[in-house]
Amino acid sequence: MSEVSQLIQPLISTAAMSTLTPVVPGVGERDEVSADGVLNSRSMGISRYRQVLLTSGPLLFADLLALVACYLVATLATFAFFGTRYYPGLWNNVLALGLCHAMVGRFLGLFPASGINPVCELRNQLTSIGASFVLLVTLNGLVGQVTRNELLAIGIAFPLTILVAPASRFCTRRICAPFSWWGEKVVVVGSGAQGRHVYEFLYRQPQRGLKPIGMVSDNPNEYWLTDEGESFDFLGTTSELVQICRTHDCHWVIAAVAEKSDSEVRHILTQGSLIPNLVVLNHSVMMPAMWTSSFDAAGLSGLHIRDRLLFPFQRLMKRFADVTVSASLLILSIPLVAIIGIWIKMKSPGPIFFCHYGRVGRSGKTFGAWKVRSMVQNAAQVLDQHLASNPEAMAEWKRDQKLRNDPRIIPGIGQLLRKTSLDELPQLWNVLTGDMSLVGPRPIVGVEIARYGETFQMYSRVRPGLTGLWQVSGRNNTSYDDRVHLDNYYVRNWSMWLDYFILLRTVRTVLLREGSY
Numbered sequence: 001m002s003e004v005s006q007l008i009q010p011l012i013s014t015a016a017m018s019t020l021t022p023v024v025p026g027v028g029e030r031d032e033v034s035a036d037g038v039l040n041s042r043s044m045g046i047s048r049y050r051q052v053l054l055t056s057g058p059l060l061f062a063d064l065l066a067l068v069a070c071y072l073v074a075t076l077a078t079f080a081f082f083g084t085r086y087y088p089g090l091w092n093n094v095l096a097l098g099l100c101h102a103m104v105g106r107f108l109g110l111f112p113a114s115g116i117n118p119v120c121e122l123r124n125q126l127t128s129i130g131a132s133f134v135l136l137v138t139l140n141g142l143v144g145q146v147t148r149n150e151l152l153a154i155g156i157a158f159p160l161t162i163l164v165a166p167a168s169r170f171c172t173r174r175i176c177a178p179f180s181w182w183g184e185k186v187v188v189v190g191s192g193a194q195g196r197h198v199y200e201f202l203y204r205q206p207q208r209g210l211k212p213i214g215m216v217s218d219n220p221n222e223y224w225l226t227d228e229g230e231s232f233d234f235l236g237t238t239s240e241l242v243q244i245c246r247t248h249d250c251h252w253v254i255a256a257v258a259e260k261s262d263s264e265v266r267h268i269l270t271q272g273s274l275i276p277n278l279v280v281l282n283h284s285v286m287m288p289a290m291w292t293s294s295f296d297a298a299g300l301s302g303l304h305i306r307d308r309l310l311f312p313f314q315r316l317m318k319r320f321a322d323v324t325v326s327a328s329l330l331i332l333s334i335p336l337v338a339i340i341g342i343w344i345k346m347k348s349p350g351p352i353f354f355c356h357y358g359r360v361g362r363s364g365k366t367f368g369a370w371k372v373r374s375m376v377q378n379a380a381q382v383l384d385q386h387l388a389s390n391p392e393a394m395a396e397w398k399r400d401q402k403l404r405n406d407p408r409i410i411p412g413i414g415q416l417l418r419k420t421s422l423d424e425l426p427q428l429w430n431v432l433t434g435d436m437s438l439v440g441p442r443p444i445v446g447v448e449i450a451r452y453g454e455t456f457q458m459y460s461r462v463r464p465g466l467t468g469l470w471q472v473s474g475r476n477n478t479s480y481d482d483r484v485h486l487d488n489y490y491v492r493n494w495s496m497w498l499d500y501f502i503l504l505r506t507v508r509t510v511l512l513r514e515g516s517y
Helices: 042-082 090-107 118-143 148-176 193-204 238-247 262-272 312-347 379-389 391-400 413-420 427-433 446-459 480-492 496-512
Strands: 184-189 210-216 234-236 252-256 277-281 292-297 300-305 353-360 366-372 437-439 465-467
Touching: 042 090, 042 118, 042 148, 042 184, 090 118, 118 148, 118 496, 148 496, 184 193, 184 238, 193 210, 193 252, 210 238, 234 238, 238 262, 252 262, 262 277, 312 366, 312 413, 312 427, 312 437, 312 496, 353 446, 366 427, 379 391, 427 465, 437 496, 446 480, 465 496
Parallel strands: 184 210, 184 252, 210 234, 252 277, 437 465
Antiparallel strands: 292 300, 353 366
């Protein structure tokens, strides 16, 4: 009988670890390795830090520009509206704010934030900004006193900054993305569907900061084409991974190993362990992509998933935001709705508002969604006649439940309401009464439930939204399957940060009329 080891207050379970296959970082025979197992390449380290600085610089500048500009505007506002005077510590406060954000933001991974999910980036950015203002007040209280002028300026600057700073960083990413000096190179390992789709996504989204340079696979005969028709560069096999990264000054590897055997995964990890940034995609089951973290279970690596929909306080905060924001917007929109109503009456007889009954809400309950009427009165008959005489329109309607050239729309005012989404203003009442939320899945009707299949249970966990991930991700230009996937992703990854991100993107989508018709 084997002897059982009795560790005192162990950090891990050695017995549990013994069930795993060890992975030891290793390289090819031609590579030189130092005593600690790290590649002897000083130039590789220098190039890595150079690229990090080049990528971080514009993002840090954008954040500081927004932070300083908002604080100075807030200070001027206190001078103009509250009669306060210039205080000598103004520029010291500006300097302190910038330094605090640079340090806290670096700790939160904002610089360079290569490949980070935009929602996580938004959370970290606003957390750093909030912490910087708190530190500013704390430091002023410790070394002197916090004046009324400073409190007023901070009270105005903080809400202004949380609106301006994300836009500043987003624009900077879009501006810098086309330049070769910005961003970090990444190699994708794996010739399966996951690897291909990851490559295509990063290829189309250079503003994320990770720019794919090619594919590494043990199946070089597989030849891929991106959706744009450009080929993937085959860089070599897994055994050559380290040398490939050294040759191309690449410090990121994304390995899609879900479809590979244990021996193949071990080989990839053996090589990839010597790369500064290794991301392993080893799941074929759909799970939350955000708000997850690694979990050490007796020395075994696990994934800690926290479903925020199961936390009552989180749901309460979402409902509180729905009520306060919808009530405020309803009051502010009264004059605009009155003007729109007069215009509709001039163009088409009939009521100003229209209630679309049969919308499916939380827990599968149906409700009536209110809208400003943008269609002619006999819309159903017009649609039936149009579909009966137009086979292409019939196919489009069956596929998407929408028509690009809809004959039911009131000429002029109808198109304007649709493109600007002003026809959905009355749905603020649905939000206030609890049938809908400000942010959520696209509200569907009963006949669409079958299109969702088993994922309808995910849809019915939350209230449908006035805006949502679908609306800011292409809207009418997306396929129906894409809508289902987007709704599914939203529910699985819901948080107040995701809602705030979608609300910010909604402003851009409405202003640019993205995907609207």
